[in-house]
Amino acid sequence: MNVIKISAIFLAAALTGSFISCSRQQRHTLTTEEARASGNTTKQISEANNRFAFEIYKHLEQNGGGNLFFSPYSIFSAFAMVYEGGRGETAIEIKSAFFFPEDKALREGFSQILRFINDSENNYELRTSNAVWPQKNYPIIEDYKERIKKYYGGEARNMDYINRPEESRKEINSFVKEKTGGIIEELFSKGAIGELTRMIITNAIYFKGNWDIEFDKSMTRDNYFHKTPDDRIKVPMMSMPSAAPSFNYAYLDELQILELPYKDREVSMVILLPRKDIHSLKDSLSFEQYNKWMEKMRMTNMESVSIPKFELKTDYSLKGVLKKLGVHEAFDEQKADFTKMARIKENDPNLFISEAVHQAYISVDEEGTEAAAATGVEVGITSIDMSKVFRADRPFIFLIREKESGCILFLGRVSDPS
Numbered sequence: 001m002n003v004i005k006i007s008a009i010f011l012a013a014a015l016t017g018s019f020i021s022c023s024r025q026q027r028h029t030l031t032t033e034e035a036r037a038s039g040n041t042t043k044q045i046s047e048a049n050n051r052f053a054f055e056i057y058k059h060l061e062q063n064g065g066g067n068l069f070f071s072p073y074s075i076f077s078a079f080a081m082v083y084e085g086g087r088g089e090t091a092i093e094i095k096s097a098f099f100f101p102e103d104k105a106l107r108e109g110f111s112q113i114l115r116f117i118n119d120s121e122n123n124y125e126l127r128t129s130n131a132v133w134p135q136k137n138y139p140i141i142e143d144y145k146e147r148i149k150k151y152y153g154g155e156a157r158n159m160d161y162i163n164r165p166e167e168s169r170k171e172i173n174s175f176v177k178e179k180t181g182g183i184i185e186e187l188f189s190k191g192a193i194g195e196l197t198r199m200i201i202t203n204a205i206y207f208k209g210n211w212d213i214e215f216d217k218s219m220t221r222d223n224y225f226h227k228t229p230d231d232r233i234k235v236p237m238m239s240m241p242s243a244a245p246s247f248n249y250a251y252l253d254e255l256q257i258l259e260l261p262y263k264d265r266e267v268s269m270v271i272l273l274p275r276k277d278i279h280s281l282k283d284s285l286s287f288e289q290y291n292k293w294m295e296k297m298r299m300t301n302m303e304s305v306s307i308p309k310f311e312l313k314t315d316y317s318l319k320g321v322l323k324k325l326g327v328h329e330a331f332d333e334q335k336a337d338f339t340k341m342a343r344i345k346e347n348d349p350n351l352f353i354s355e356a357v358h359q360a361y362i363s364v365d366e367e368g369t370e371a372a373a374a375t376g377v378e379v380g381i382t383s384i385d386m387s388k389v390f391r392a393d394r395p396f397i398f399l400i401r402e403k404e405s406g407c408i409l410f411l412g413r414v415s416d417p418s
Contacts, residue, residue: 045109069412085341124209130154179204
């Protein structure tokens with residue numbers, strides 16, 4: 001049996017500083033009932049995204065003890081569009097793995113978050129865009145394209161993978177590069193897109209900004225970072241003045257939590273610094289525990305704050321990870337059912353996802369953060385109160401979240417900042 005590949009590119013790019021919030025002008029135009037309904041669906045999407053974030057983190061973490069960085073929001077968003085084309089067990093498995101709510105809430109929630117992102121006008125850049133790239137003349141169902149456009153803002157752009165695969169690859173790569181601020185230059189390498197490709201789906205998010213309170217460059221010094229109790233390296237450690245301002249903070253039995261806001265304080269980086277070692281959080285890290293920790297945070301006048309400068313670049317194959325999360329049929333040549341995406345006749349080649357990959361990049365310095373991600377589916381100080389000292393000189397977990405919705409955009413672990 002001939003099999004046609006369904007491909008999808010999912011990507012997120014960010015230059016951090018601050019982030020999304022729904023337009024205040026827009027919110028004022030909503031009735032009380034509309035605002036309540038909108039907030040409920042947005043909350044459902046945020047919670048589903050965050051649950052997925054911690055679930056996939058556990059599986060990526062199993063691949064080794066090194067650095068880890070990815071965008072759960074990118075993968076989550078793209079697979080929402082894949083889910084829209086699925087039917088039967090294929091759709092059920094995707095819905096379960098990504099914790100998607102019912103279709104109405106899924107679509108309305110994503111539509112609202114899209115408006116939140118693209119309506120932002122603050123001291124940072126934030127934009128997101130979606131697109132579907134079908135093979136021209138392939139029987140893509142119009143209702144599918146309309147749903148992607150209406151709820152995900154995705155325009156359909158016809159490609160000729162059969163006769164012009166290389167030109168198609170270059171055009172899609174160019175789109176990706178533009179939407180990620182030039183960070184992701186070549187998502188698809190030469191030969192990655194071929195004559196069996198019938199659909200590419202892209203999601204891009206771009207974010208740029210600075211810390212609300214920047215680190216003092218004159219205070220950056222090379223100091224030890226303890227990768228393990230017996231293995232330490234020297235890295236540039238950034239510091240704030242001893243009269244550091246107040247931050248949202250918690251000093252708990254198992255860890256310290258610090259929230260560093262970006263300009264306009266609508267996006268922030270949350271750092272989870274274990275009191276012992278990174279492995280002590282392995283079993284407790286979950287959506288529910290994360291929420292409990294966040295509830296314990298209070299504004300605190302810190303004695304000192306120090307974190308390393310770091311730059312991470314990661315590359316993952318997601319096919320195996322998603323299978324562990326329960327997504328099987330979508331990757332099965334015989335069983336995959338994407339008949340809500342295209343009209344597939346009984347003897348026609350079947351659509352299935354042949355691979356899913358994810359690339360991510362982040363750079364953190366005194367001024368702020370730069371981060372980008374792309375997913376492709378083919379488809380010490382002893383004289384002060386130590387409880388107010390935050391010194392990330394050992395492996396830690398961090399995330400970048402949009403504070404209004406609580407949606408986690410990026411999630412990672414720094415094991416070796418060098």
